[in-house]
Amino acid sequence: MAVYTEVTPNNLDLLLKDFDLGTQVALEGIQGGIENTNYFVTLEQDKQQQRYVLTLFEELSEEELPFFVELAQWQAKRGIPLPYGITDRNGIAQKRLNDRPALLQPCFSGRIIDRAQLTPEHCAQVGTALAQFHKAGEDFYLKRQAHRGVFWWRSESSRIQSHLPEEDAKLLLAEVAAFDALREHADKLPSGVIHGDLFHDNVLFDGDQLSAILDIYNAATAFWLFDLAIVANDWCSLPDGSIDSERENALLSAYHAERPFVEFEYEAWPILTRTAAMRFWLSRLLPALGLEDNGDNDKKIKDPDELKQILLSRIRTPSVLPR
Structure with a gap:
């Protein structure tokens, strides 16, 4: 969350005229984050104060947003x-x-837990929550192709290869090809709405209890197992890129208890953990190499090597789903 567009109390009052939520008490910009402008909004109604979050979308267009508005209301x-x-x-x-x-949204209590402080119990809770997210959206009536999905990584991996060391270029293209081969069996993999970006800093915990899932603006229609792989690579990785097996077992077992895996997912899982690492490695490589406009000089460029090391670890030590 961050503040890129200024909102004054007068601006907010104009917005609030459409709602029956009370009168403005406080307006506070939320620092941090990457893409959107966010404010805490405190309103008073019947002598009771309630906190909300006002989000102004800096990158999503008016035409793109309805999918996410409908999805969030559906899931809630x-x-x-x-x-x-x-x-x-x-x-x-x-x-x-x-x-x-812009959207005015409920404000959830809780905090983001640093990756180094994540426990197997935290991972189990997010595994359960992700499976519930998938099941709740199983019959969602809208579909969306991922902004940075298979067609994007095919074209960008070809464009970027001449800017990479030969070994990295071969690794990247090999992983794109591995996913293309897997897609030939797409009918065997359960799919539907995925979160697409459920990193640890997109989940709130109130104490040690998961209280909210944040930032669904990368949601799309895709393989559910790919979504789980994104989570596993982030929530269960160690600083050297290797995977903490205790955390990953807790994550996968909790997910499986809520949505049992189908047979082909056992074969696909090791590949999809690599695909998920490749996708985010590629998305970090582009701005790091100056091949993608970062949009804002103040935005931090994330280290691509972090995801490369996770990818290499996934190749060396393939993961196995629980039965």
């Missing part, structure tokens, strides 16, 4: 703890403020 109605756009008195959630698409 099915008990998934995540921010969703609150509807105004006319039933409209998606608003416009200061020339940006």
Whole structure:
């Protein structure tokens, strides 16, 4: 979360005229994060104060946002703890403020836990939550192709190879080819809505209890197991890129208890853990090599080598799903 577009109390009052949520008490910018502008908004109604989050979207367009608005409301109605756009008195959630698409959302309690402090219990909870997210969205009526999915990584891996050491270029292209081979059996892999970016800094814990899933703006229609691989690579990795087997076993077992794996997923899992590492390695390589506009000079460029080491670890020591 961050502040790129200024919102004044007067701006907020204009927005609040459409809602029956009370009067403004406080407006506070939220620092940190990468993509959107976020504010804490405190409102008072019937002498009771309630906190909300106002989000202004800096990159998603007016036309792209409805998928995510509909998805968040769909999941929230099915008990998934995540921010969703609150509807105004006319039933409209998606608003416009200061020339940006905007949502007013519930504020969840909790904090982000540093990766070094994650325990098997934390990983088990996110495994359960991710399986519930997948099951709740199984019959969601909208579909979306991932912005950085298979077609993106095919074209970008070809474009970037001449800028990489030969060994890295071969590794990248080999992993793209491995996923292409797996896609020939796509009908054997359960798919539906995925979160797409459920790194540890997109989950809140209140004490040691998972309280909210954040930032669904990379959600798309894809293999559920790919989503689980993204989580495993981030939540269960050690500083050298190797995988903490105790954390990963807790994650996978909890997910499996909520949504049992089908047979072909056991064969696909080692490949998809590599695909997930490759995808985020590639997305970090592009700005690091100056081949992608970072959009904002203040945005931190993440280290690509972190994901490369995870990829190499996944190749050396393939993971196995529990039965």
